[in-house]
Amino acid sequence: MNREATADALGLHERASATPEHAESKRKIMVGSAPAWTEAELGLRAQQEWFAAIVSTPQDEPAPVDEHSAARLITPSATLSSLERLDIYRRGYHARLIECLVDDYPVLQHALGEETFERVCRGYIARHPSRAPSLNYFGQHMAEFCAGAALEQPQFAADLAKLEWAIVLCIHAPTSTVVGFEDLGRVPPERFPAARFSVNPSLRIVHLAYPANAYLQAYRQGQPSPLPPAVQPTSVAVYRTGRSVWRLELEPTMVTLVESLGNGATLEAGLAQVQASLLHLPEQEIAKKISHCFQHSVSSGLFSAISL
Amino acid sequence: MANRFQLPDLGIGLGLRTKHYSTILEQKPQLDWFEILSENYLRTEGRPLDFLEQIAEAYPLVMHGVSLSIGSSDPLDRQYLSELKALRDRVGARWVSDHLCWTGVAGKNTHDLLPMPYTEEALKHVVDRVRAVQDFLGAPLALENPSSYAEFSGNSMSEWEFLGRLAELADCALLLDVNNVYVSSKNHGFDPLTYLNAIPYDRVVQVHVAGHTDHGTHIIDSHIGPVIDSVWQLLATVYRRCDGVPVLLEWDAEIPSFEETHAEALRAREYIGSAP
Numbered sequence: 333m334n335r336e337a338t339a340d341a342l343g344l345h346e347r348a349s350a351t352p353e354h355a356e357s358k359r360k361i362m363v364g365s366a367p368a369w370t371e372a373e374l375g376l377r378a379q380q381e382w383f384a385a386i387v388s389t390p391q392d393e394p395a396p397v398d399e400h401s402a403a404r405l406i407t408p409s410a411t412l413s414s415l416e417r418l419d420i421y422r423r424g425y426h427a428r429l430i431e432c433l434v435d436d437y438p439v440l441q442h443a444l445g446e447e448t449f450e451r452v453c454r455g456y457i458a459r460h461p462s463r464a465p466s467l468n469y470f471g472q473h474m475a476e477f478c479a480g481a482a483l484e485q486p487q488f489a490a491d492l493a494k495l496e497w498a499i500v501l502c503i504h505a506p507t508s509t510v511v512g513f514e515d516l517g518r519v520p521p522e523r524f525p526a527a528r529f530s531v532n533p534s535l536r537i538v539h540l541a542y543p544a545n546a547y548l549q550a551y552r553q554g555q556p557s558p559l560p561p562a563v564q565p566t567s568v569a570v571y572r573t574g575r576s577v578w579r580l581e582l583e584p585t586m587v588t589l590v591e592s593l594g595n596g597a598t599l600e601a602g603l604a605q606v607q608a609s610l611l612h613l614p615e616q617e618i619a620k621k622i623s624h625c626f627q628h629s630v631s632s633g634l635f636s637a638i639s640l
Numbered sequence: 641m642a643n644r645f646q647l648p649d650l651g652i653g654l655g656l657r658t659k660h661y662s663t664i665l666e667q668k669p670q671l672d673w674f675e676i677l678s679e680n681y682l683r684t685e686g687r688p689l690d691f692l693e694q695i696a697e698a699y700p701l702v703m704h705g706v707s708l709s710i711g712s713s714d715p716l717d718r719q720y721l722s723e724l725k726a727l728r729d730r731v732g733a734r735w736v737s738d739h740l741c742w743t744g745v746a747g748k749n750t751h752d753l754l755p756m757p758y759t760e761e762a763l764k765h766v767v768d769r770v771r772a773v774q775d776f777l778g779a780p781l782a783l784e785n786p787s788s789y790a791e792f793s794g795n796s797m798s799e800w801e802f803l804g805r806l807a808e809l810a811d812c813a814l815l816l817d818v819n820n821v822y823v824s825s826k827n828h829g830f831d832p833l834t835y836l837n838a839i840p841y842d843r844v845v846q847v848h849v850a851g852h853t854d855h856g857t858h859i860i861d862s863h864i865g866p867v868i869d870s871v872w873q874l875l876a877t878v879y880r881r882c883d884g885v886p887v888l889l890e891w892d893a894e895i896p897s898f899e900e901t902h903a904e905a906l907r908a909r910e911y912i913g914s915a916p
Binding site: 461503 | 679683684685686687688690704706712717720723742744746748749751752753754757761762784789790791792794827829850856857858860861862863864893
């Protein structure tokens, strides 16, 4: 089991009042048909709805307005038509949100390739427009979106997205203390069975059908993995201690223990669940496995507090 | 002339960017103040706030937002305002600013600073909302003039007239972005001095400078590269009219090292130092 620190970004979408530079494009504007309104003297609400509808229309679709209609609400400049002026906002809208998804999903982008990833992002933006003041959680539906997308390996893409999103969530989770062996040493032995262990509040256990964590790690180390990978179910703990984000592939016994303790079980009850999952093994082997499972969970920093 | 809100002249500052975190925390460079992008630190309890709180201990901070959507016809987002206020109190920000714009409608956020129609209806709407926000924050809100790429044909007044009347009627502060004045003047074909002549300078509590990208047919407010001389000259003009106003450099694309970014900000001294 490797515990690997990620060299991820700081978990911030560098929001700014700037317009993304690559919002610029030589792409020809596709002109649509005139909208239903007929008068230029629309109220504020109607003007904003009209403007937002144009801005958010996917760029591979015709603008929902023609040049003549656009000129009723937007004046042309000396150098740009009304529609061209509106298109600056339309390109900026999509470019800004795509930038945000690239920040959240660099490995997914690498796996899919830039072109396919951008196509996925445009579909995502249309399906899940932002409704929050912050972009911190804009990418939260990507795994589900990939699973249903027309991709060569939608489930692998979904697994990568699930893993990368867990990293984002863990960056935004509260920073906590970490229980170490010296803390265990302060617990009177007779009180261990009833002790309850709080799991690190940043911890997410991600269950994957494909080896997405190995793929991510190879990417980070500059060793591209061949695609497509074979199915290989794994469970990965993603969590943070201080400023370091960790990914730890978990054995099934650790999943059982951490999920059980995370649900409020006492240590005795949690270990009993682990034991129940190992009954096919010789008794001595079971004891060894349970001991290793608990010690490894502690040494990895998966717990944040002990309640007696 | 000091501003009427008695907000302090913080000196020459920089927009805080993640790329510079390690330099700032490890080297604690000499710098007057930072402006943070408010939304970067909302709806997070983790690492971003850990960094920010350390920086707040060492430098004065000002909050600059992009999602207030003061001009939207949607209701004000009270939860957002609460979060903004809580963040301000948590990091001790000296004031809160945002833009004269709208960012979305019908519950959706485009995360862009969309242009307002400059009409009497819009003016009344924004005045009421600025007052409500200031009541909620218990402090003046500073509104920034945006860069824009489109103008509504139904406008009944100029942007500078709208901004000036808004500031008086809502009794709010102004964040005057001289790069935005320059960008919009080129995109819409007006004289930037006409704009600057109409500003009520006793309400200006902060000035922005930034780089931009000139595409020939129009200019994009990309916050990239150094500030051009014409924009510095606008800063000098503004500074002559409101002595003691804090100046901030925004650099958001292809961000260079902290040292280089700071050096660019300090070029402001050449222009404000020459103010009579």
